[in-house]
Amino acid sequence: xxxxxxxxxxxxxxxxxxxxxxxxxxxxxxxxxxxxxxxxxxxxxxxxxxxxxxxxxxxxxxxxxxxxxxxxxxxxxxxxxxxxxxxxxxxxxxxxxxxxxxxxxxxxxxxxxxxxxxxxxxxxxxxxxxxxxxxxxxxxxxxxxxxxxxxxxxxxxxxxxxxxxxxxxxxxxxxxxxxxxxxxxxxxxxxxxxxxxxxxxxxxxxxxxxxxxxxxxxxxxxxxxxxxxxxxxxxxxxxxxxxxxxxxxxxxxxxxxxxxxxx
Amino acid sequence: xxxxxxxxxxxxxxxxxxxxxxxxxxxxxxxxxxxxxxxxxxxxxxxxxxxxxxxxxxxxxxxxxxxxxxxxxxxxxxxxxxxxxxxxxxxxxxxxxxxxxxxxxxxxxxxxxxxxxxxxxxxxxxxxxxxxxxxxxxxxxxxxxxxxxxxxxxxxxxxxxxxxxxxxxxxxxxxxxxxxxxxxxxxxxxxxxxxxxxxxxxxxxxxxx
Numbered sequence: 472x473x474x475x476x477x478x479x480x481x482x483x484x485x486x487x488x489x490x491x492x493x494x495x496x497x498x499x500x501x502x503x504x505x506x507x508x509x510x511x512x513x514x515x516x517x518x519x520x521x522x523x524x525x526x527x528x529x530x531x532x533x534x535x536x537x538x539x540x541x542x543x544x545x546x547x548x549x550x551x552x553x554x555x556x557x558x559x560x561x562x563x564x565x566x567x568x569x570x571x572x573x574x575x576x577x578x579x580x581x582x583x584x585x586x587x588x589x590x591x592x593x594x595x596x597x598x599x600x601x602x603x604x605x606x607x608x609x610x611x612x613x614x615x616x617x618x619x620x621x622x623x624x625x626x627x628x629x630x631x632x633x634x635x636x637x638x639x640x641x642x643x644x645x646x647x648x649x650x651x652x653x654x655x656x657x658x659x660x661x662x663x664x665x666x667x668x669x670x671x672x673x674x675x676x677x678x679x680x681x682x683x684x685x686x687x688x689x690x691x692x693x694x695x696x697x698x699x700x701x702x703x704x705x706x707x708x709x710x711x712x713x714x715x716x717x718x719x720x721x722x723x724x725x726x727x728x729x730x731x732x733x734x
Numbered sequence: 735x736x737x738x739x740x741x742x743x744x745x746x747x748x749x750x751x752x753x754x755x756x757x758x759x760x761x762x763x764x765x766x767x768x769x770x771x772x773x774x775x776x777x778x779x780x781x782x783x784x785x786x787x788x789x790x791x792x793x794x795x796x797x798x799x800x801x802x803x804x805x806x807x808x809x810x811x812x813x814x815x816x817x818x819x820x821x822x823x824x825x826x827x828x829x830x831x832x833x834x835x836x837x838x839x840x841x842x843x844x845x846x847x848x849x850x851x852x853x854x855x856x857x858x859x860x861x862x863x864x865x866x867x868x869x870x871x872x873x874x875x876x877x878x879x880x881x882x883x884x885x886x887x888x889x890x891x892x893x894x895x896x897x898x899x900x901x902x903x904x905x906x907x908x909x910x911x912x913x914x915x916x917x918x919x920x921x922x923x924x925x926x927x928x929x930x931x932x933x934x935x936x937x938x939x940x941x942x943x
Contacts, residue, residue: 627821629817630821630823632784632786633879634833634837636784636810637814637834637882638810638840638886639837640807640839643837647833721803723786
């Protein structure tokens with residue numbers, strides 16, 4: 472099957488489309504033109520960089536380098552999560568990186584060895600994009616969970632203190648908060664799984680179909696990746712909250728407000 | 735025998751001295767009423783005993799054990815503390831009871847017969863167990879908190895305005911149940927007259943500071 476590339480002319484036509492949001496923004500005075508332009512420029516630069524860099528990584532296909540690159544991705548993901556959950560980065564990033572790295576490497580190896588049965592488990596063409604799918608898709612849930620946990624523990628501090636005064640260990644008193652944060656964070660992921668294929672055709676599946684794969688191959692990958700994303704999200708979310716439970720409280724068990732930014 | 739000893743306790747909160755050089759000695763079985771206008775540091779005293787706040791200077795010991803980050807976890811299992819805020823749960827009352835008595839420290843303490851007796855003593859029925867906690871009235875919430883504390887099997891009680899939202903007959907009943915047991919050590923912060931009784935020692939914070 473022939474695959475059509477976008478090419479330079481195609482890209483020019485894509486950029487031409489930008490006139491639509493720019494004109495709408497102009498006539499309705501939405502004040503979104505400069506941020507749109509800025510975001511588009513960022514996206515283009517980052518993708519050009521990714522294109523060059525990934526070509527380089529794929530050509531080299533060095534296991535150690537691939538592992539290191541995933542670690543960089545984990546670091547950036549942890550940074551983004553903490554920043555968006557309005558937590559102080561320096562205080563939490565080592566434990567955050569450690570826990571995200573643990574889940575993601577474990578899931579990647581499982582995926583590559585049992586699900587797609589690769590000969591080279593660290594093959595760049597699989598290792599890196601799949602890591603990106605799993606990390607990228609669990610980011611939002613992680614932010615929601617950590618943000619929810621910190622908000623709830625402050626808003627309902629009295630409920631926590633009551634449990635401590637009723638003789639609860641710190642973990643026992645925090646379990647209701649942990650439960651709530653995980654549930655809130657995972658709901659959209661669960662809803663997303665239930666609508667996939669009908670409401671929207673996910674990017675990865677579209678990509679494979681456009682690249683010439685049959686829809687059946689594409690759905691096999693999609694099912695496998697969705698399940699892997701779900702597992703990674705749940706475990707990442709859980710570990711993120713456990714990091715907060717461990718590092719976010721002083722030795723008396725009181726919530727450490729110093730951990731929050733803007734306080 | 736001295737059960738609680740507070741010496742030279744000082745607390746500064748928001749640049750203002752809340753407690754300064756406060757001393758108190760409580761023997762086992764003592765019943766103490768703490769009075770005084772609000773904002774004077776009564777609740778802060780309880781929070782510090784429980785390790786929810788830390789004093790600026792001075793020491794607190796429970797049966798000779800100083801309250802600090804290591805000891806506070808065990809002390810919390812011995813002391814029953816009720817704060818003024820009765821917003822302690824959402825979900826069914828029954829689930830709250832089950833949760834509290836699922837803690838390792840409380841596993842063996844729940845006595846269902848006693849639960850029934852205390853419910854009826856507090857003019858409540860078993861039906862309340864199936865209600866949503868957040869939908870209860872202030873007085874009902876307060877009685878549920880008292881119920882949990884009484885069931886916890888502890889013998890040192892720090893009660894912060896536990897009778898404030900009850901009608902006078904119920905206030906008297908709650909006061910009676912806490913005062914009647916000679917082994918229980920009870921310190922109560924309250925504005926209610928029902929606590930003023932010949933066996934209760936009164937400490938007025940307005941005079942102390």
